[in-house]
Amino acid sequence: MIHLYPFERSFDWDEEISRLTVKSIYDTVVNLKSDSGRRCSLLLKTDDYLPRSALIEALPALEKGQEIVVDLKCVAEGFDPSCLLESPKVKWKDLWLEWLGFLEEEELADLLDNIDKLEKMIGLGPGSTPAGDDFLVGLIMAFRLTGIDSNELGIDRNSLGRKTEWFSSEMIRDALDGKFWKRGIDLAHALAGDDVARILEKAGKIVDWGHLSGKAWLAGLAYGLEQSGVY
Amino acid sequence: MKRIEVVKGEYYDSVTLMLVAKELKKIQGVGDAALNMATEANVSIMRAAGFEVETDSLSPDDLLIGIDFEGEGIEKLFDAARSYLARPPWKKEEKDEEYFPATLSGALTVLPESNLALISLPGRYAAAEAMKALKRGLNVMLYSDNVSIEDEVELKQFAEKNDLIVMGPDCGTAVINGKGLGFSNVCPTGSIGIVAASGTGLQEVMVQLSRRNLGVKHAIGTGGRDVNSSVGGISFLRAIKELAEDSEISIIVAVGKPPAPEVRKKILESLKEAGKQSVICFMGDAARKDEGSLFYSTQLEECAVVVKALHEGEDVTLAREKLRAEYAKVSGKSSTGELSGRYLRGLFSGGTLCYEAQYIAQSYINPIYANAPLRKDLKLENSLKPVGHSFIDYGEDEFTQGRLHPMIDPSFRAEQLKKQSEDSSVAVILFDVVLGYGSAENPSSDLAEAIRSVKRDIKPVYVAYVCGTDRDPQDIEKQRSLLESVGVILCESNARAAILAANILSRKER
Numbered sequence: 001m002i003h004l005y006p007f008e009r010s011f012d013w014d015e016e017i018s019r020l021t022v023k024s025i026y027d028t029v030v031n032l033k034s035d036s037g038r039r040c041s042l043l044l045k046t047d048d049y050l051p052r053s054a055l056i057e058a059l060p061a062l063e064k065g066q067e068i069v070v071d072l073k074c075v076a077e078g079f080d081p082s083c084l085l086e087s088p089k090v091k092w093k094d095l096w097l098e099w100l101g102f103l104e105e106e107e108l109a110d111l112l113d114n115i116d117k118l119e120k121m122i123g124l125g126p127g128s129t130p131a132g133d134d135f136l137v138g139l140i141m142a143f144r145l146t147g148i149d150s151n152e153l154g155i156d157r158n159s160l161g162r163k164t165e166w167f168s169s170e171m172i173r174d175a176l177d178g179k180f181w182k183r184g185i186d187l188a189h190a191l192a193g194d195d196v197a198r199i200l201e202k203a204g205k206i207v208d209w210g211h212l213s214g215k216a217w218l219a220g221l222a223y224g225l226e227q228s229g230v231y
Numbered sequence: 232m233k234r235i236e237v238v239k240g241e242y243y244d245s246v247t248l249m250l251v252a253k254e255l256k257k258i259q260g261v262g263d264a265a266l267n268m269a270t271e272a273n274v275s276i277m278r279a280a281g282f283e284v285e286t287d288s289l290s291p292d293d294l295l296i297g298i299d300f301e302g303e304g305i306e307k308l309f310d311a312a313r314s315y316l317a318r319p320p321w322k323k324e325e326k327d328e329e330y331f332p333a334t335l336s337g338a339l340t341v342l343p344e345s346n347l348a349l350i351s352l353p354g355r356y357a358a359a360e361a362m363k364a365l366k367r368g369l370n371v372m373l374y375s376d377n378v379s380i381e382d383e384v385e386l387k388q389f390a391e392k393n394d395l396i397v398m399g400p401d402c403g404t405a406v407i408n409g410k411g412l413g414f415s416n417v418c419p420t421g422s423i424g425i426v427a428a429s430g431t432g433l434q435e436v437m438v439q440l441s442r443r444n445l446g447v448k449h450a451i452g453t454g455g456r457d458v459n460s461s462v463g464g465i466s467f468l469r470a471i472k473e474l475a476e477d478s479e480i481s482i483i484v485a486v487g488k489p490p491a492p493e494v495r496k497k498i499l500e501s502l503k504e505a506g507k508q509s510v511i512c513f514m515g516d517a518a519r520k521d522e523g524s525l526f527y528s529t530q531l532e533e534c535a536v537v538v539k540a541l542h543e544g545e546d547v548t549l550a551r552e553k554l555r556a557e558y559a560k561v562s563g564k565s566s567t568g569e570l571s572g573r574y575l576r577g578l579f580s581g582g583t584l585c586y587e588a589q590y591i592a593q594s595y596i597n598p599i600y601a602n603a604p605l606r607k608d609l610k611l612e613n614s615l616k617p618v619g620h621s622f623i624d625y626g627e628d629e630f631t632q633g634r635l636h637p638m639i640d641p642s643f644r645a646e647q648l649k650k651q652s653e654d655s656s657v658a659v660i661l662f663d664v665v666l667g668y669g670s671a672e673n674p675s676s677d678l679a680e681a682i683r684s685v686k687r688d689i690k691p692v693y694v695a696y697v698c699g700t701d702r703d704p705q706d707i708e709k710q711r712s713l714l715e716s717v718g719v720i721l722c723e724s725n726a727r728a729a730i731l732a733a734n735i736l737s738r739k740e741r
Binding site (some may be wrong): 101196 | 328330331332334336337339340341342416674
């Protein structure tokens with residue numbers, strides 16, 4: 001069995017030795033499934049950090065379904081997926097409001113049609129992670145940032161696995177638990193500050209995430225902030 | 232085989248259409264590819280290129296894809312075109328770029344102290360966005376053309392009431408605090424202020440000043456219609472006021488085609504009140520004597536020469552005489568080798584350069600027809616079929632609705648250059664190449680290639696002017712060399728090129 005030794009991990013991946021199954025393989029990311037069904041990930045790039053993930057210098061040739069061991073003994077903590085600080089400053093409102101405009105893109109039209117029926121968003125739309133799920137995760141982050149209980153959304157976490165694909169359902173579960181991916185957290189931090197160049201840089205990194213994922217996520221964030229009643 | 236496909240109700244910007252056409256032309260066996268919005272002008276251009284276009288049920292919001300392909304499988308090329316439009320291949324390199332606001336409100340959030348909005352949209356949407364910007368307290372540079380005169384007046388009146396200015400519509404060039412906007416050459420910053428109702432006229436004056444080591448602080452474009460009776464020079468007058476109040480501006484230059492008489496009067500009064508030396512270049516105007524602080528010129532290079540003399544405290548009359556002597560030497564160089572054909576064709580990308588060249592050439596040869604003529608009775612019936620001595624401005628609306636301006640995409644003008652070169656009645660071809668930000672990366676390349684491919688025993692004589700500075704991004708020496716390598720005679724100003732081209736023919740006629 002292959003043993004892998006990352007050099008840095010997210011705060012929430014705290015098992016020293018994990019036995020995992022390879023679920024999906026990309027150029028710079030490998031997603032792994034634990035016995036309990038949770039997702040863990042090995043990454044090459046810091047920007048891709050997400051809950052239960054670890055950075056590694058190189059990814060070996062792996063196959064789907066292969067079992068591996070990830071050894072996290074004495075590995076430094078690098079990224080805290082729960083690290084949300086303040087809500088975005090009011091002065092950026094007109095900037096984030098324009099992200100709702102992404103929903104006018106033809107491929108995201110289904111999301112706009114269902115925007116008042118959030119339960120229907122789960123698993124809705126195109127993309128390897130359905131765009132509706134990305135929208136919801138952005139929206140949940142907005143609720144977190146503005147102090148709204150995400151239980152108000154009425155998402156049944158037990159039925160997520162039936163309604164959408166595995167990676168996506170894990171992403172929504174993590175969001176409901178207050179854990180988010182690094183690109184989103186970086187943007188939230190930037191929106192809470194005064195550095196406009198940083199906001200544009202971080203927002204740009206999200207727009208470039210996937211074909212539609214980033215845009216749907218930003219639209220969800222904007223929708224959530226708008227609905228929060230704080231602005 | 233030439234085939235057309237219509238994509239109903241899909242709008243794409245002209246840069247995207249040009250880039251997709253270029254991608255298609257790279258495919259082996261593709262003789263021609265043209266993507267245009269189905270405006271009346273584009274339909275006639277595609278028909279002239281040999282594509283059979285049925286106009287029933289076509290609207291300007293439809294996209295025409297025309298492909299000329301030798302061999303089987305032309306359908307795959309249309310699939311490729313649609314795929315490029317959906318996911319442009321050149322966008323692969325744009326990963327991890329910073330986010331750019333997509334709305335005016337978003338942009339003002341990012342740059343709350345900004346005071347100018349540059350609006351470049353299809354004309355029918357541009358006025359509404361310009362008004363939004365004015366209502367947010369922003370000055371406006373309205374790059375778009377095809378804005379109605381009623382909208383222009385409304386925008387300018389609103390701006391004037393609110394101490395703002397609208398540059399345009401159809402304002403392609405401006406310089407604010409030494410920074411170029413739209414089409415602009417890389418020139419030094421200095422103490423000259425320009426107000427211009429013409430884009431390439433402004434560029435030519437700036438380039439000629441730059442070649443005389445003079446810099447410009449502000450160059451405010453107003454759009455060509457501003458000096459007509461219907462608009463009344465609202466922006467022109469506003470710009471003069473701004474330049475007059477700027478203590479760093481020592482000389483004001485006013486450039487354009489002749490204004491309406493009542494507007495001219497207001498402009499001259501305003502310049503007199505400015506209390507600064509002013510040089511006025513209304514091309515096509517009757518020559519006038521200088522009066523007090525006002526100095527007149529009728530050509531763009533002369534305008535720069537007068538400004539230089541004033542700036543250096545030299546004798547303006549002497550400077551003009553020296554220029555005229557140089558022009559006489561240019562005329563003297565008009566003995567060329569064998570000449571075949573009888574007519575001069577001017578094929579321009581710059582509207583004012585085309586106008587100035589006509590104005591100069593008419594002193595030597597007549598009549599000169601044009602799509603934007605000096606007199607209404609000289610208007611060409613069909614710009615794609617010039618007759619006699621003809622000048623075509625390929626930047627006119629008829630060629631730019633739904634397609635790129637020839638300064639950005641030289642390919643259509645290059646095709647016409649080849650076509651005109653192969654017309655046995657054509658003896659001399661005069662053309663311009665305009666460099667600077669906003670212009671094509673390598674504009675001389677397409678033109679040189681077109682000349683190289685001409686099939687005619689005795690080719691026409693080619694005379695050209697490259698309007699640019701040695702700091703422009705296209706590398707002016709490279710652009711000049713490309714043209715010289717195919718035998719083009721280059722001149723140092725638009726005026727000199729027009730003098731030489733017209734003289735070559737008039738000598739033949741004599």
